[in-house]
Amino acid sequence: MPLGTLDRTPPPFFKQGPSALTRLAFFATLAVFLMVADTRFKLTGPLRSAAALALQPLERSLLAPFEGYTTLSDYFGGIHRAVEGRNQAEHKLAAQAERTMRVEQLERENARLRELLTLRARLQVKSRTAEVLYDSADPYTRKVVIDQGSTQGVALGSPVVDDTGVIGQVTRLYPLTAEVTLVTDKDAAIPVLNTRTQQRGAAFGHPNDGGMELRYMAGNADVQAGDMLQTSGMDGVYPTGLPVAKVLRVDRRADSAFAKIVLAPIARPDSARQVLVLEPLALQLPERPKPVATASDDAASGATTGRPRRPARKGARP
Structure with a gap:
């Protein structure tokens, strides 16, 4: 069908109805x-x-x-x-x-x-505070090292204490540190005084049996368990009246003239951290006066020097 014959008008359906x-x-x-x-x-x-x-x-x-x-x-x-x-x-x-x-x-x-x-x-003595740095490397001794030495004025032999009692003594000195031998060491010795009987003695370190031992006490000595021992001050090192140890037990043996007295330290030698280093008591004592020269000393000095003694003249005053 030719294209010209097609009806191009819309169907009647869209022409119905109202407008847009x-x-x-x-x-x-x-x-x-x-x-x-x-x-x-x-x-x-x-x-x-x-x-x-x-x-x-x-x-x-x-x-x-x-x-x-x-x-x-x-x-x-x-x-x-x-x-x-x-x-x-x-x-x-x-x-x-x-x-x-x-x-x-x-x-x-x-x-x-x-x-x-x-x-x-x-205390009536000079002191300085110190801190424990470490224990000694030797397992057979009871020693510690503190952070004060000769530069800070620590002297050899200075007592070391804590707030409860005696810890030990300075036995080796370095410029910035010092080695302290504890009271429980086998080489430690402290003159002590029994506060109950006022009897003097010497406490030695004994680490294998309670910590310390009171030696050279007679078998019939008046020592009882519970007695308190303090420094006697007789050695010129420790001041008088510092707590040292307490008597644990007393063994009186018939085969020995001495009693075995086991002590327990009052202080905490193995756990102390802050301590006091005291000046040795001997450094605080006055100097000894020089001896006064006498006639016999002059004669003796003359004899030693070889000078003859001038004889006394007759009529001279003696």
Whole structure:
């Protein structure tokens, strides 16, 4: 069929009905009417409710995957946050425990330092504070090293005490440190005085049997368990009245003239940290006066020098 013979006019169906402008005006008016009616009389409220109720299962089914993903994310995120919170709490607890231990240690050190200051005020000798650095490397001795030496004025033989009693004595001196032989060492010896009987003796170190031992006491000596021993001051080293040891037991043996007396140190030789280094008592004693020359000394000096003694003249005064 030739193209020129085709009917290009629209079918009659599209020519029926109102025009487009009429339909626009109609639907605009209807929209305005529905809006006014909904605002004034709430006509579309039940319709919207019915539509929402009918569409709710569909909405829930469409939202289920998203809600499941959100729930799983929140669950695993909560677990991760809980683990992090637990780790942080454990770190804080460990830090607080360490701080508590340091605080307790500092409190104990402060208490010992206060006691040392109180003891220092009571002592009538010069003293300086020191701290124990470490134990001696020799396992067969009882010695420690302190952080004060000859540069700080520590003298050889200086007594070392803590807030409870005698610790030991400086036996080796270095410029910045000093070695202290403890009272429990096998070579240590301290003159002591029994506070109950006022009897003097000598306490020696005996690390294998209670710490110390009171030797050379007669078998019938008046020594009882519980007696307190303190320094007698007879050696010119330790001041008088420093606590040394307590009698643990007394063994009186028939086959020996001496009693075996086991002592326990009053101080803490193996655990002391802060100590006082005292000036030896001999350094505080006045110097001995020089001997006065006499006639016999002059004669003796003349005899030793070979000078003849001039004879006395007759009539001369003696």
